[in-house]
Amino acid sequence: MFGVVVFQCHTFVYANGKNDTDSDGLTDWEEIRKNIKGFLVPMMIESSTDKYGYTGIPKFVDALMCRTHSADDPIFEFLKSKLGSDYDDIMQLPCLILNSDPTKADSDGDGIVDKRDPLTLMYSINVRMNDSYKDSLYNEVDKIIDAQFNFLKKNKNIGFYSTKNCVDIIFKYDKIITDISNKYFIHKAAVQSILLRELRCCDVTDEIADYWVEQQYIYQEKMEEYQNLPWIVKALTGPPTMPIPYKTDSSTGYGQIFARTAIDANNWANKKGMDVEKLYNYDNWKERKEIWEKLKNDNEYNIRMVALVLIWGAAEKGLSEEYWCYNDYETKTMLTRYNGFGNDAIKYGNQTFRYYQVFDKYNQMDIERTIMKLN
Numbered sequence: 344m345f346g347v348v349v350f351q352c353h354t355f356v357y358a359n360g361k362n363d364t365d366s367d368g369l370t371d372w373e374e375i376r377k378n379i380k381g382f383l384v385p386m387m388i389e390s391s392t393d394k395y396g397y398t399g400i401p402k403f404v405d406a407l408m409c410r411t412h413s414a415d416d417p418i419f420e421f422l423k424s425k426l427g428s429d430y431d432d433i434m435q436l437p438c439l440i441l442n443s444d445p446t447k448a449d450s451d452g453d454g455i456v457d458k459r460d461p462l463t464l465m466y467s468i469n470v471r472m473n474d475s476y477k478d479s480l481y482n483e484v485d486k487i488i489d490a491q492f493n494f495l496k497k498n499k500n501i502g503f504y505s506t507k508n509c510v511d512i513i514f515k516y517d518k519i520i521t522d523i524s525n526k527y528f529i530h531k532a533a534v535q536s537i538l539l540r541e542l543r544c545c546d547v548t549d550e551i552a553d554y555w556v557e558q559q560y561i562y563q564e565k566m567e568e569y570q571n572l573p574w575i576v577k578a579l580t581g582p583p584t585m586p587i588p589y590k591t592d593s594s595t596g597y598g599q600i601f602a603r604t605a606i607d608a609n610n611w612a613n614k615k616g617m618d619v620e621k622l623y624n625y626d627n628w629k630e631r632k633e634i635w636e637k638l639k640n641d642n643e644y645n646i647r648m649v650a651l652v653l654i655w656g657a658a659e660k661g662l663s664e665e666y667w668c669y670n671d672y673e674t675k676t677m678l679t680r681y682n683g684f685g686n687d688a689i690k691y692g693n694q695t696f697r698y699y700q701v702f703d704k705y706n707q708m709d710i711e712r713t714i715m716k717l718n
């Protein structure tokens with residue numbers, strides 16, 4: 344599969360015809376790409392080329408050239424070796440370029456029917472970002488943040504993340520964001536917008552909270568050591584001092600996630616049979632510590648959990664599992680739940696949705712580019 348699909352048409356498909364062979368909601372005509380790099384693809388040899396103004400039927404070789412841009416591409420040598428004496432004839436066959444397979448409702452088999460799949464020929468819905476628009480994306484989100492944040496919030500970023508830093512981090516982790524979003528079939532803009540918000544708002548109070556959680560685990564460890572001492576030593580040394588404040592959890596790491604939230608989301612997914620970690624018990628301090636430290640220190644783990652917490656929250660809100668076709672209201676509800684409940688969470692959801700729209704716009708451009716390359 345080279346990104347070019349040749350549809351062997353056993354029935355005639357007419358320009359603007361209403362037939363929908365695979366009943367996926369797109370007519371056969373709609374599943375065929377009409378314009379590829381200067382070629383206008385006529386529907387069928389039968390249809391009047393004059394009437395629709397089509398200029399020529401691409402050959403298989405033309406379709407391959409659109410994909411490879413070079414006659415030296417190894418694919419040509421490969422096909423020559425495979426096709427042998429049929430090579431020349433096959434290269435000259437008339438060829439229709441598809442947006443999606445008119446004989447399959449789900450062309451790429453990713454579970455999303457063609458009509459709703461933004462990438463009909465790729466087992467995914469998200470593609471990688473492109474550095475070329477990083478500055479304009481930054482300018483757009485920075486303007487929004489500037490309007491949303493008060494003076495104090497805007498200027499408290501010494502030692503923490505400026506909007507520029509946040510955008511850099513999101514680009515740096517683009518592969519993991521893309522992969523995890525494709526795993527759960529959510530728009531990657533959801534993960535990107537949450538990360539932007541959480542990173543941008545990260546301040547000294549978060550660090551202090553993390554510090555006290557750390558002290559609590561140090562205490563737990565000392566306490567365990569103490570309990571294993573002979574009674575006489577115990578009597579002489581006395582138990583370790585409990586830290587005050589005694590804090591068992593904090594929102595931590597890039598996505599500012601509580602260990603409790605991560606454990607709840609993980610266990611929910613585990614019980615659904617999803618590919619996540621074993622069941623964890625929040626009340627067991629060692630298990631809680633393991634997750635909390637991973638959230639704090641392992642950025643990739645934290646980003647994966649952002650995605651999982653989003654879909655876990657969506658389920659809690661009774662939203663459908665068809666995340667890729669959420670409308671604005673559903674997307675906002677999912678973003679809101681990430682923050683919790685109440686008016687502050689609603690405000691968070693509304694504000695974060697603004698970044699979502701910017702990221703989604705640029706992501707769509709990446710998808711468009713990929714589709715052009717695929718066809």
Ligand SMILES: [Ca+2]
Pocket residue numbers: 363364365366367368369370371374445
């Ligand atoms: Ca169809």
Ligand SMILES: [Ca+2]
Pocket residue numbers: 365367369374443444445446447448449450457
């Ligand atoms: Ca189809």
Ligand SMILES: [Ca+2]
Pocket residue numbers: 449450451452453454455456457460462463
């Ligand atoms: Ca699909």
Ligand SMILES: [Ca+2]
Pocket residue numbers: 451453455460461462463464465466467468
């Ligand atoms: Ca797809």
